[in-house]
Amino acid sequence: DQQVKQNSPSLSVQEGRISILNCDYTNSMFDYFLWYKKYPAEGPTFLISISSIKDKNEDGRFTVFLNKSAKHLSLHIVPSQPGDSAVYFCAASAPFPYNTDKLIFGTGTRLQVFP
Amino acid sequence: EAQVTQNPRYLITVTGKKLTVTCSQNMNHEYMSWYRQDPGLGLRQIYYSMNVEVTDKGDVPEGYKVSRKEKRNFPLILESPSPNQTSLYFCASSLRTSESQSYEQYFGPGTRLTVT
Numbered sequence: 175d176q177q178v179k180q181n182s183p184s185l186s187v188q189e190g191r192i193s194i195l196n197c198d199y200t201n202s203m204f205d206y207f208l209w210y211k212k213y214p215a216e217g218p219t220f221l222i223s224i225s226s227i228k229d230k231n232e233d234g235r236f237t238v239f240l241n242k243s244a245k246h247l248s249l250h251i252v253p254s255q256p257g258d259s260a261v262y263f264c265a266a267s268a269p270f271p272y273n274t275d276k277l278i279f280g281t282g283t284r285l286q287v288f289p
Numbered sequence: 290e291a292q293v294t295q296n297p298r299y300l301i302t303v304t305g306k307k308l309t310v311t312c313s314q315n316m317n318h319e320y321m322s323w324y325r326q327d328p329g330l331g332l333r334q335i336y337y338s339m340n341v342e343v344t345d346k347g348d349v350p351e352g353y354k355v356s357r358k359e360k361r362n363f364p365l366i367l368e369s370p371s372p373n374q375t376s377l378y379f380c381a382s383s384l385r386t387s388e389s390q391s392y393e394q395y396f397g398p399g400t401r402l403t404v405t
Contacts, residue, residue, distance in 0.1 A: 178331075208393055217293070217379050217396030218332070263331065276322075276347065277394060279332040 180280035197264030293397035312380030
């Protein structure tokens with residue numbers, strides 16, 4: 175059973191426009207959410223995170239929104255740049271004692287930003 | 290430079306031939322983990338280690354072994370590889386999770402394994 179879901183396997187956006195990547199989760203015990211970015215032939219790299227006590231976290235062009243009642247989070251990239259083209263993974267974790275330091279990952283969304 | 294290293298990066302082997310993928314981190318992290326990435330399945334945890342000599346199973350541990358004799362190293366061992374273990378493997382490390390806050394994990398570059 176997939177506890178973290180990214181229902182869009184791919185997304186194509188024009189340079190300069192907004193990219194919105196979505197993620198849904200089913201486990202109400204999750205209290206920390208992260209986004210990772212992955213380029214081909216490289217490991218995932220941390221992008222941005224949000225705690226469940228917040229509904230928004232912003233870092234430069236990247237903003238993550240959390241809607242706890244809907245069990246939904248989204249990553250907004252504004253403006254999108256060609257270098258943002260990568261696979262984006264959503265991940266979640268639960269607090270102690272439910273947590274075993276484990277991140278539960280979604281299946282990823284491939285973002286392509288074209289000129 | 291803070292990093293997680295894995296070796297080898299690419300490996301083609303045959304069914305049943307034991308292999309080890311090494312993982313090393315230089316950030317003095319307590320927590321280390323192995324994941325495999327497969328199309329349509331995302332990243333799934335194989336094994337993890339909370340500290341030296343403390344390891345436990347993740348979601349897909351069958352066919353794998355690990356050891357944590359030193360803080361910096363966390364090798365992944367396939368005693369008898371099978372074709373269904375063909376995958377992209379990632380090692381990751383992080384500071385120990387506190388009771389109220391998780392820490393982001395740092396990933397190695399990946400090892401692409403093909404078992405024929």
